[in-house]
Amino acid sequence: MEDTSKLNTSKLGTKQYWDDFYSLERENFKENPEDVGECWFNDSDAEMRMVDFLNDNIGSYNIKSDSSIIDLGTGNGHLLFELFENDFDGSMLGVDYSEQSVNFATEIAKNKGYNDSIKFEQADIFQNNWNPGKFDIVLDKGTLDAIALSGIKFDDGKTIVDIYSKVIEKLLDKDGVFLITSCNFTEDELTKIIQGDSLKKWDIVKYPVFEFGGVKGTTVCTVAFVKQ
Template identity: 60%
Template sequence: MIDFMVDNIGAHRITEDASVVDLGTGNGHLLFELHETEFQGKLVGIDYSEESVRLATNIAEATGVDEFVGFEQADIFSPDWSPGKFDIVLDKGTLDAISLSGMKINGELDVVEVYAGVVEKVLEKDGVFLITSCNFTQEELVQIIETNNLKMWKTINYPVFQFGGVQGATICSIAFVKRS
């Protein structure tokens, strides 16, 4: 994901000073790695787990990057959640994890059905949403994420394997751009 972002600096809103939010940041590793490359903009990690946020914050403080990389505990599906707008939204396995939770929004909508709306809420116009999944195929991710405003832009190519006459990969990553 980081190589993809570095390789695409200058495209859409991907710049060295882009604001980035990592949904489901866990220990913050992806943001720490981004900070070590060319990305020096506002880097924010969001996680539902208070313990994950505490761990990531402690790592940021211990490594001296806490003024560049911040973390917040939040429920991204809450209508009250309002972190602002970002140039880049990242998801490295978060949709995978929440899709397995069986969680329903308002007791009726599956989280997968509302996830694209969450991304649109925090993504600037012409911003990039980069998602990596090991649970969904490229076609499934496009079906889940693509809306009138979010359109598939590029994919990351991974090694493929063949089994039973079908070719596939164990992981897929897709970048979407918010049109309006």
């Protein structure tokens, strides 16, 4: 059976693509401070569904209003800003391998008055010496989708998809929650990629279901895992 979790390579998986993308976004922001960039998966309302899921589950595992949160592949930082606007007031860190992304998110945070609450830094999350500490909540909104398209393989022949769960395990405290949204992977595929000895699937976020050719599905999926 074909392994559908293996994706073809694309320029969307390159750092250069995202540097160019966020460089343009920054220019647009300079001209119009109300233009804070694209909100990924907006058509599916994925961002608010992620925020609502965390709000609805305060008190479960390590989900608290003051949880420490890291957003992987933060882009313009919009997900963290939305959490802050919805009364999450713990330490938040957004990381991205695109310097332009980090600069853009930092500029928005300063403009909106978030700069003391939310931090951003450039990072390659696959570097062994990268160690930002442990967090209560780890977020991914489309990041695995993008970096899985890079085609990068490591010295041992493993791909980004192969080792992604190890990155998450390193970042999470016990009873910490990993919440991931994807448009390229199904719920079953994400479970296969993420679930292991310490990370277990906990719950899913429900989206409207469509049917085409007798097959039912959703345009995106959001899955929550817990570190045991």
